[in-house]
Amino acid sequence: MKSNSLTERLAVCSWSLQPASPADLVAKLESTAIRRVQLALDPLLWWTRGGAFARFCGMTSQFFGDWRRAGRALLLGLAATTALCSQGARTGYPAISAARKPSIIFILADDLGYGDLGCYGQTKIKTPNLDRLAAEGMRFTDFYAGSTVCAPSRCALMTGLHTGHALIRGNAALALRAQDLTVAEVLKRAGYRTGLIGKWGLGDANTTGVPQKKGFDEFLGYLDQVHAHDYYTDHLWRYDPPTRAKPGYDGQMGFPENEGGKKGLYMDDLFTSAALSFLRINKPEPLNKYRPFFLYLAYTIPHANNEEGQRTGNGMEVPSDAPYSDQPWPATEKNKAAMITRLDTYVGQLLDKLKELRIDDSTVVFFSSDNGPHQEGGVDPKFFQSAGPLRGIKRDLYEGGIRMPLIVRWPGKIKRGVVSGQVGAFWDFLPTAAEIAQTNVTGQLDGLSLLPILLGKPQTNQHDFLYWEFHERGFQQAVRMGDWKAVRPQAGAPLELYNLSADLGEKRNVAAQNPEVVAKIEDYLRTARTESELWPIKPAPPAAAKQAQKK
Numbered sequence: 001m002k003s004n005s006l007t008e009r010l011a012v013c014s015w016s017l018q019p020a021s022p023a024d025l026v027a028k029l030e031s032t033a034i035r036r037v038q039l040a041l042d043p044l045l046w047w048t049r050g051g052a053f054a055r056f057c058g059m060t061s062q063f064f065g066d067w068r069r070a071g072r073a074l075l076l077g078l079a080a081t082t083a084l085c086s087q088g089a090r091t092g093y094p095a096i097s098a099a100r101k102p103s104i105i106f107i108l109a110d111d112l113g114y115g116d117l118g119c120y121g122q123t124k125i126k127t128p129n130l131d132r133l134a135a136e137g138m139r140f141t142d143f144y145a146g147s148t149v150c151a152p153s154r155c156a157l158m159t160g161l162h163t164g165h166a167l168i169r170g171n172a173a174l175a176l177r178a179q180d181l182t183v184a185e186v187l188k189r190a191g192y193r194t195g196l197i198g199k200w201g202l203g204d205a206n207t208t209g210v211p212q213k214k215g216f217d218e219f220l221g222y223l224d225q226v227h228a229h230d231y232y233t234d235h236l237w238r239y240d241p242p243t244r245a246k247p248g249y250d251g252q253m254g255f256p257e258n259e260g261g262k263k264g265l266y267m268d269d270l271f272t273s274a275a276l277s278f279l280r281i282n283k284p285e286p287l288n289k290y291r292p293f294f295l296y297l298a299y300t301i302p303h304a305n306n307e308e309g310q311r312t313g314n315g316m317e318v319p320s321d322a323p324y325s326d327q328p329w330p331a332t333e334k335n336k337a338a339m340i341t342r343l344d345t346y347v348g349q350l351l352d353k354l355k356e357l358r359i360d361d362s363t364v365v366f367f368s369s370d371n372g373p374h375q376e377g378g379v380d381p382k383f384f385q386s387a388g389p390l391r392g393i394k395r396d397l398y399e400g401g402i403r404m405p406l407i408v409r410w411p412g413k414i415k416r417g418v419v420s421g422q423v424g425a426f427w428d429f430l431p432t433a434a435e436i437a438q439t440n441v442t443g444q445l446d447g448l449s450l451l452p453i454l455l456g457k458p459q460t461n462q463h464d465f466l467y468w469e470f471h472e473r474g475f476q477q478a479v480r481m482g483d484w485k486a487v488r489p490q491a492g493a494p495l496e497l498y499n500l501s502a503d504l505g506e507k508r509n510v511a512a513q514n515p516e517v518v519a520k521i522e523d524y525l526r527t528a529r530t531e532s533e534l535w536p537i538k539p540a541p542p543a544a545a546k547q548a549q550k551k
Helices: 022-031 034-040 050-064 067-091 126-134 149-157 185-190 256-261 267-279 306-312 331-356 425-436 514-525 545-548
Strands: 103-109 138-143 193-198 219-224 235-240 250-254 293-298 363-367 403-409 418-420 466-470 476-481 486-487 495-501
Touching: 022 185, 050 185, 103 149, 103 331, 103 425, 103 514, 126 331, 126 363, 126 403, 149 425, 185 193, 185 293, 185 425, 193 267, 219 267, 267 293, 331 363, 363 425, 476 514, 486 514
Parallel strands: 103 293, 103 363, 138 418, 193 219, 193 293
Antiparallel strands: 138 403, 219 235, 235 250, 363 403, 466 476, 476 486, 486 495
16 A cells, blocks of 8 residues: 555544645545545544534444435434534533543553653653653552563563463564453453554564454554664554445555655654544544543653664664753763653653543553663663662563553542552553453453552552563573562572562572571472473573573
8 A cells, every 4th residue: 555645644544643634624525435534634623522523424424325325314413413512512521421431541661761760760861741640640669560571571461471371471473372362352342442552572464463363453563573673664564444434454554754764754753643643533422432442552762773773883763862962971871861751752742632632530541661771772771870779671680670660640540649669560450451441351360450559449469479580591580579589590590589678779689598488489489380382491591691682
């Protein structure tokens, strides 16, 4: 599917980025399907009360076949929408049903460290919008990623299983299977409109793991995590299902702006525009019976473009290093800071859009990162203290590699400015989202719902242990049990033990002083994982650490 402009290429996509002006509307009504007309409307027009009439036209067109026959219903539609708009004018906003389910947004950063945000102690990088998100919601201090690298961490987030039970336990070219239940599938069955924008990494094209086969109604982004290194790629993957009103899309979408090495379109900018349009079009309202949505917005910031870093020494791709251009920092560090502040700006735009659409009180927003800060693309994670007070970085099972920011906001439900020490992990998101959506999940999960603590109620259901395993450097394991943290650096090696309440930086191995704690964790480790032919226990190969840097 080729066309001359980005607007035309996305004209039939539900997250159209550059809608045509209303002046083009009359011609479009006579020449194209009504769904395309809806998506061509100006965003501000589309979601005003007056836009309800245009939406009614679209609905009647789908029932009557074409615009001419649908015209016979327009008088009835005019009367209905006039009544609706009049009622809205009297009340200010349509009444919300007591049974209305909230929408859910999960925003995921890529390689953002525990200490990269102002609300987690960062002093040099500006993150006012994420700091505002924390001030308006709950900030977790003891929350963990699914793994210390991309694919297994995202697998844990989507499936509710830790890396001892999940299919994908490392950065390998594996695809989720039909039987691997995802949070998107759970929410779709519960009546949610589901969308994924950004980085997937759990199934390439023509596999069982593509987003549209794992519960997502719509998708725009990268399928493969290595492809996601390229912030100025000349193509992405897109899925938009066909309907009677539009042909749909399933395949690669090209971007001539970036062909031949040009850098005309920054992908995370595109993802933000797509997300804003997704919110606008899928806003719960009377005409869609207040259907809620789930948006998984998986940015690639601040991951490095490793290949660009190898070529030029600076893999931190960003359109501008503002607002840090005048800082006496290395170029790579200025770029990294600019990327994080750019991400923060995206979050601010999304929060503003929720308020503009008057759905912020009925939308739960989660923000986190997939693993610890990287040492790639020419940056040094110590420059900004990106891991905060924690030991380790990406690819480490020490706290700096797996302990992540988690911020959750739900106005009117989650108290403002709460800081929680509740221990949780990525595999808790699926059961938490399911309880928010008032639906049940069948099958074995490692996660538990954190909804009680979010709502200020006692969290009676607690983890006995959190578990991780990592395969890029042989076979490594980690366990959190209460305030105790255990790390096995290699298969067969004795456990290291740290008391996080007294030694957050994991500097003092106290295994010898606490044999009963070590014995309890060893006993747990005997049943913590299921054997996998794909992920056998193995010794560390000599070049494991060097090979791991490729992804």
